[in-house]
Amino acid sequence: MAARPGLTPSLQQHLKAPQARYKFSPVRKGWEKRPTSIRSARGATRSDNTPPQANTSKLAVPGSLANATWNLYARTFMPEWTPEFLVYAFISYIVFLFSTTCHEAAHALVAKLGGDDTAALGGQVTLNPVPHIRREPWGMVIVPIALMLLAHGSMIGWASAPFDPAWERRHPRRAALMALAGPAANYTLMLIAVIALRVSHAAGWLHRDPSGGPDFATITLFVLFSLNLLLGTFNLLPVPPLDGSTAIVLLMGENTAQRYLEWLRGSSYARLGLLVGLLGFQYVYGPIETFATNLLLR
Numbered sequence: 001m002a003a004r005p006g007l008t009p010s011l012q013q014h015l016k017a018p019q020a021r022y023k024f025s026p027v028r029k030g031w032e033k034r035p036t037s038i039r040s041a042r043g044a045t046r047s048d049n050t051p052p053q054a055n056t057s058k059l060a061v062p063g064s065l066a067n068a069t070w071n072l073y074a075r076t077f078m079p080e081w082t083p084e085f086l087v088y089a090f091i092s093y094i095v096f097l098f099s100t101t102c103h104e105a106a107h108a109l110v111a112k113l114g115g116d117d118t119a120a121l122g123g124q125v126t127l128n129p130v131p132h133i134r135r136e137p138w139g140m141v142i143v144p145i146a147l148m149l150l151a152h153g154s155m156i157g158w159a160s161a162p163f164d165p166a167w168e169r170r171h172p173r174r175a176a177l178m179a180l181a182g183p184a185a186n187y188t189l190m191l192i193a194v195i196a197l198r199v200s201h202a203a204g205w206l207h208r209d210p211s212g213g214p215d216f217a218t219i220t221l222f223v224l225f226s227l228n229l230l231l232g233t234f235n236l237l238p239v240p241p242l243d244g245s246t247a248i249v250l251l252m253g254e255n256t257a258q259r260y261l262e263w264l265r266g267s268s269y270a271r272l273g274l275l276v277g278l279l280g281f282q283y284v285y286g287p288i289e290t291f292a293t294n295l296l297l298r
Contacts, residue, residue, distance in 0.1 A: 081149070084211075088219065089148045092155060095223045096144060099189055099231055100159045101129040106185035107161040107178055114174035116167040124161050132159055165265055172249045172257035179246035186232030193225035194296045229292055234281055239273035240264055 105127055108119030123131040133140045139158035148155045168175040200206050200217070207215045214222070238244040245264060249257035 091216075091220050092223055092227070093144060093148060095220065095227050096155060096157060097129050097140065098127075099186060099224070099228050100140060100157065101127055101132050102185045102189060103182040103231065103235075104132050104159050104161045106181040107163075110181040111161070111163050111167075111174075111178045114167075114171060114178060116164050116174075116178075118164045118167075119161040122162060135162075136160055168246075168265075169258055169261055172252075172254065172261055175261070176247050176250045176257075179243040182243050183232040183235045186228040186235070190225050190228040190232065191296075193221045193228070197221050197225070197297065225297075226289075229289060230285070233285060233288055234277070237277045237281065239277040240267070241274060242277060245273065 104119075104124060108122075108124040111118065112120040112125055119125065122135070124135070129140070136159045139160075144155050144157035163175070163178065197206075197218075200221075206218055235242050236244040236247070238248050246261070249260060252260060
């Protein structure tokens with residue numbers, strides 16, 4: 001593997017990419033097999049379906065810490081229920097639960113500071129996930145775990161924090177700040193993961209496990225980075241019922257914002273907006289993820 005400027009040989013060895021016969025899918029956020037018979041870089045045709053093994057790839061991928069995400073996803077989203085897959089699925093779910101709890105707790109806290117105690121009275125100004133799970137058990141436990149195990153690593157979940165609609169109409173800008181608090185919490189967690197990765201790299205704390213892959217701490221930090229980048233960005237889409245649909249009132253005048261919120265809460269387009277957001281997000285998130293990864297982890 002060619003030397004990369006600014007990287008020690010040991011870190012270069014740590015960040016080797018998976019085998020070329022697997023490709024990364026930005027839609028599934030994981031690795032998918034290429035067609036059974038593929039053409040290698042040397043021109044030879046291969047037809048085996050052996051999963052990618054750590055440290056055997058000769059595919060050169062530019063970058064530094066960012067490249068470990070390729071190895072991470074190759075190892076995390078495996079198509080079989082191997083013990084390795086179950087461990088990484090557990091890591092992903094715990095990170096999801098913690099990140100979602102922080103997201104909703106931030107909504108509740110900012111709403112309380114702005115004069116709406118609805119979520120606070122429900123016990124949601126807390127990093128304890130139990131009150132949030134009680135409110136949304138399907139979105140925070142049942143559906144994410146089921147999809148993680150049955151859909152080979154794909155995970156969907158949701159949560160919510162209650163608020164007073166009358167307070168929102170009286171104070172649209174406070175409501176917009178409440179909406180922005182959730183994504184802000186996710187981006188904060190993402191930056192914490194970046195700092196932890198960089199400090200660990202500089203201090204030489206990044207290690208490989210006995211099988212040759214990233215260790216537990218490295219994988220956890222990469223999942224924390226990637227999942228919170230995803231959650232924060234998705235929730236900023238300006239379509240109902242996502243946070244971005246309320247946050248945009250910061251760009252409106254007081255009267256316009258109040259009329260907009262009355263229309264938004266009284267319309268029946270929330271599900272349609274969510275569908276539009278899901279369909280459009282797969283096209284806009286790839287460049288955002290690439291930019292953020294190259295900026296923060298290279």
